[in-house]
Amino acid sequence: xxxxxxxxxxxxxxxxxxxxxxxxxxxxxxxxxxxxxxxxxxxxxxxxxxxxxxxxxxxxxxxxxxxxxxxxxxxxxxxxxxxxxxxxxxxxxxxxxxxxxxxxxxxxxxxxxxxxxxxxxxxxxxxxxxxxxxxxxxxxxxxxxxxxxxxxxxxxxxxxxxxxxxxxxxxxxxxxxxxxxxxxxxxxxxxxxxxxxxxxxxxxxxxxxxxxxxxxxxxxxxxxxxxxxxxxxxxxxxxxxxxxxxxxxxxxxxxxxxxxxxxxxxxxxxxxxxxxxxxxxxxxxxxxxxxxxxxxxxxxxxxxxxxxxxxxxxxxxxxxxxxxxxxxxxxxxxxxxxxxxxxxxxxxxxxxxxxxxxxxxxxxxxxxxxxxxxxxxxxxxxxxxxxxxxxxxxxxxxxxxxxxxxxxxxxxxxxxxxxxxxxxxxxxxxxxxxxxxxxxxxxxxxxxxxxxxxxxxxxxxxxxxxxxxxxxxxxxxxxxxxxxxxxxx
Ligand code: URP
Ligand code: ZN
Ligand code: ZN
Numbered sequence: 001x002x003x004x005x006x007x008x009x010x011x012x013x014x015x016x017x018x019x020x021x022x023x024x025x026x027x028x029x030x031x032x033x034x035x036x037x038x039x040x041x042x043x044x045x046x047x048x049x050x051x052x053x054x055x056x057x058x059x060x061x062x063x064x065x066x067x068x069x070x071x072x073x074x075x076x077x078x079x080x081x082x083x084x085x086x087x088x089x090x091x092x093x094x095x096x097x098x099x100x101x102x103x104x105x106x107x108x109x110x111x112x113x114x115x116x117x118x119x120x121x122x123x124x125x126x127x128x129x130x131x132x133x134x135x136x137x138x139x140x141x142x143x144x145x146x147x148x149x150x151x152x153x154x155x156x157x158x159x160x161x162x163x164x165x166x167x168x169x170x171x172x173x174x175x176x177x178x179x180x181x182x183x184x185x186x187x188x189x190x191x192x193x194x195x196x197x198x199x200x201x202x203x204x205x206x207x208x209x210x211x212x213x214x215x216x217x218x219x220x221x222x223x224x225x226x227x228x229x230x231x232x233x234x235x236x237x238x239x240x241x242x243x244x245x246x247x248x249x250x251x252x253x254x255x256x257x258x259x260x261x262x263x264x265x266x267x268x269x270x271x272x273x274x275x276x277x278x279x280x281x282x283x284x285x286x287x288x289x290x291x292x293x294x295x296x297x298x299x300x301x302x303x304x305x306x307x308x309x310x311x312x313x314x315x316x317x318x319x320x321x322x323x324x325x326x327x328x329x330x331x332x333x334x335x336x337x338x339x340x341x342x343x344x345x346x347x348x349x350x351x352x353x354x355x356x357x358x359x360x361x362x363x364x365x366x367x368x369x370x371x372x373x374x375x376x377x378x379x380x381x382x383x384x385x386x387x388x389x390x391x392x393x394x395x396x397x398x399x400x401x402x403x404x405x406x407x408x409x410x411x412x413x414x415x416x417x418x419x420x421x422x423x424x425x426x427x428x429x430x431x432x433x434x435x436x437x438x439x440x441x442x443x444x445x446x447x448x449x450x451x452x453x454x455x456x457x458x459x460x461x462x463x464x465x466x467x468x469x470x471x472x473x474x475x476x477x478x479x480x481x482x483x484x485x486x487x488x489x
Contacts, residue, residue: 005041006034008441010400013049017056017391018373026054028398031440036394047436047443049402053361055372056391057092057399057439058353059379062128062185062242062266062317065096066116069323069343070162073332076324076419079120080454082349085417086320087445087452089350090434092123092399093389093460095379097155099130102162106131106142110151114459121457122450123439124399126383128155128185131173132163139176147180150461152384152468153240154184158224159191159292171231178237179489183264183383183468185240188228189293190220198340207338209286213276213294215339221293222248229256229263234478236470238262240382243319245271245293247303254312262471264382266315267304269355270295270346274424284337287330289424291321292344309366314378318352321345322420329420347420353401354409354430361405362431384465398441407433 006027015024015036027035027043065082067075077085086094098113100106110129117125129151131138143154154177156170157163165173170186177184198215201207206214225241229252232239244250244267256263274295279286289295307313323329323343333341353375360371372391380390388397409415410429413422437445444452476482478489 002042004044006043008045008047009040009043010047010049010054010402011040013052013054013402015054015392016368016372017393018369018377021368026392026398026400028441031398031442033392033394033396033398036392047402052435053368053403053405054392055401055403056376057401057437058090058375059093059095059385059389060086060091060318060320060349060352061095061315061379061383062268063094063096063320063349064345065094065320067097067099068101070160071332071343073329073343075345076322076329078419079117080122081417081419082320082322083120083122083125083457084450085350087123087437087439087450088417088434088448090353090401090403090437091349092401092437092439093125093385094123094349095126095128095153095383097130098127098151100132102133104133106138106146110146117457117459118455120454122444122452122454123457124460125457126385126460126462127151128153130155130163132157132165134165134169134172139172143176144180147182150463152182152462152464154182155186156184157187158228159187159189159194164191167227167231171235174231174235174237178235178470181464181468183238183240183464185242186228187242188221188224189216190223193217193220193223202338202340209281209284209290209339209342210276210279212290212339213279216293218246218248218296221246222252225249225252229261232263233261234475236473236475238468238470239264241265243268243271243293244304244307244313245296245300247300250303250307250312254307254310257312260471262467264467265313266317267308267313268317268319269348269352270319270424271304272301272316272359273355275301278424284331287342288325288422289346290339290342290344291319291346305365308374314374314382316352316356316374317379318348319345320347320349320418322347322418324420325422346424347416347418347422350416350418351411351423351425354433355425357403357432358430382467384462384467385460398438400438401434402436403432404435405432407431409433
């Protein structure tokens, strides 16, 4: 036997990146890709990828893991269960949240979530910092310190009673990010409209889960996007708009980007594959499909696909927000809650890639390269994990998924490994499934079995990167040349 040249070789697969697609072997050493070629020398381990697609590991840039909700319940996953679920679906990096609530010290919040992730994660991870209590010390001391420690995104809610920050505080947070260099991600919906509609629906007895959709009138998305974009333009601060659900929302983003603004946007599988009709189930069953913003119509789905095709939306993240359909989660307010008392969120960290693979690769919608771009390359670039993550290239981490493009899987409750026990996609059959998943060169899932130990995932320290760099277009009111000399930055 010739001496092994590599720790591992993934041999004879069809390799795809966001731009290319070719037959090759991949040689791995010390966790990184060191060779891409034909007939590479032997590896100490060999993975036969003949007849398979070899793609970069997915990056899920929006997942709530082991997180305390606004209503005070911890969601149904630990870092071990959520990241194991992610790995089974081909995701090797996750950006989740360190979630401050009112009264919490942000430095301590980050220490707490870091400890949970360090103990449980089986894939690599980074954090977005949720700012719900932007006190002076949070803004002036903690945010700059944490950005300097490698947490280069802040997350803000414009709705939810106990999380939303209001316009003035939103400006404070955008300005703090501009000063220290961070991207600001936003859950942008008009809080007043949601509260107003929710109250009226409940008062008149419309309390079933299906009324959740009407309680988030579609205009509340475009209104909040416009307001947020106005603020971001005013302060010259790049933003990421989370979970776009409406055609009007896509339109607002397209117009802002058309004016050259650094407005990035994501959508999620629930807005591509579900509609409001999914919530219309007997009794409380519809709670399993309740998330915010709610799934809309097939016309919105088409507009969102078009937004992805044109590049107006750059990412498809899961917004994994898992609550079991029992008293620990969806039914924590008792057996007969109104829709306002039911936790918002869906499990999705495992099926994000298989659902998109089925639609984009197996059924041809936008194609293989765009699948890689949306699920791995674009999140790596926007969140500054590139070039270490997000592609198959020499020098990159060997985060690799070997896909069986022909395997059919019929989804059912209990098939996925997160902590909810259900999937909103039960009954669908998907074509294409990960055969083998490598994280930094180590096999972490093979033949549907987890081979990684909890705690083997690594923290990814990030600076802000190109996406978060301001345009240097000062608003007239903030520009000393045009505001009679007032120095406000
Ligand atoms: O319904 C959802 N998406 N829950 C999670 C929190 C959020 O809004 O992102
Ligand atoms: Zn949200
Ligand atoms: Zn979310």
